[in-house]
Amino acid sequence: MKMGKKAILVALTAVTTVAMTAAALAQGGGGRRPNPDQTAASFRQALMTVISGTAVPLLLMQRGRVPYSAATVTKNARNLVTLAGMIPDAFEHDTSSATGIKTMALPVVWQNHDEFLMTAGELRTRAEALEKAARGGSEDDVKSAIMNVGAVCNQCHMKFRQSPPGEGGGGGGGR
Ligand code: HEC
Missing domain, CATH: 1.20.120.10 (Cytochrome c/b562)
Incomplete structure (x- = not known):
């Protein structure tokens, strides 16, 4: 039971990290920054x-x-x-x-x-x-x-x- 919850939490954290990285890349990686x-x-x-x-x-x-x-x-x-x-x-x-x-x-x-x-x-x-x-x-x-x-x-x-x-x-x- 306890392990199950923890595993879900770890998985969620991983998903969130990936999503945040993608957003950061989309902002910063597209070439010129807006002035x-x-x-x-x-x-x-x-x-x-x-x-x-x-x-x-x-x-x-x-x-x-x-x-x-x-x-x-x-x-x-x-x-x-x-x-x-x-x-x-x-x-x-x-x-x-x-x-x-x-x-x-x-x-x-x-x-x-x-x-x-x-x-x-x-x-x-x-x-x-x-x-x-x-x-x-x-x-x-x-x-x-x-x-x-x-x-x-x-x-x-x-x-x-x-x-x-x-x-x-x-x-x-x-x-
Ligand atoms: C408090 C001041 C102020 C008032 C009130 C104001 N304007 Fe302006 N307006 C400006 C300034 C300053 C600019 C230039 C903005 C720039 O180029 O950065 C501007 C620009 C514009 C432009 C050009 C936009 C463009 O694409 O460059 C239009 C059209 C315009 N105003 C119409 C109006 C109309 C119609 C009204 C009244 C209903 C109005 N304004 C009221 C200050 C004002």
């Missing part, structure tokens, strides 16, 4: 891409380019609240002195981090106001709440993001 600066930059850019994909339909609605839909506004505003809440973590890793990575984030993101975080918080607050407007407000209320959201995209890009080549200012937020 943590590029990983951080890619992550925050992916977040911005999703934020943009969520906000742009609303900005088009605000401009009358697509039909108004309160249901879409409610859903996208709620998603924007969550996505805006992810900005602080996504920009925690300071890449201001990293070289050879693809990024448009200016060093001032980390030099003036409190203001950056406040601007991210402002996006969240305005997305919350938009969600509220979409539930109870008039179409005009909703449209001005969408404008407020778009304005904070631009505000942050003007200060914290390099302007894309050929564009004068903060890049319209949507692109």
Whole structure:
């Protein structure tokens, strides 16, 4: 009885060791290690891409380019609240002195981090106001709440993001 249990334990330990070794090999043995600066930059850019994909339909609605839909506004505003809440973590890793990575984030993101975080918080607050407007407000209320959201995209890009080549200012937020 006792020996049986012990034998099982030994076997389990062996299996676990093999599994852990395999995982370690899979991580370390595949050639180049991922560059943590590029990983951080890619992550925050992916977040911005999703934020943009969520906000742009609303900005088009605000401009009358697509039909108004309160249901879409409610859903996208709620998603924007969550996505805006992810900005602080996504920009925690300071890449201001990293070289050879693809990024448009200016060093001032980390030099003036409190203001950056406040601007991210402002996006969240305005997305919350938009969600509220979409539930109870008039179409005009909703449209001005969408404008407020778009304005904070631009505000942050003007200060914290390099302007894309050929564009004068903060890049319209949507692109
Ligand atoms: C708190 C600041 C801040 C706010 C608010 C913000 N952005 Fe950004 N955004 C940035 C920074 C910084 C970058 C550059 C990231 C990089 O290249 O590493 C960026 C990049 C982008 C990009 C390019 C992503 C890529 O693939 O390179 C898009 C698109 C974008 N933002 C859209 C938006 C939209 C739309 C909003 C508003 C709904 C918004 N952003 C709100 C700071 C902000």
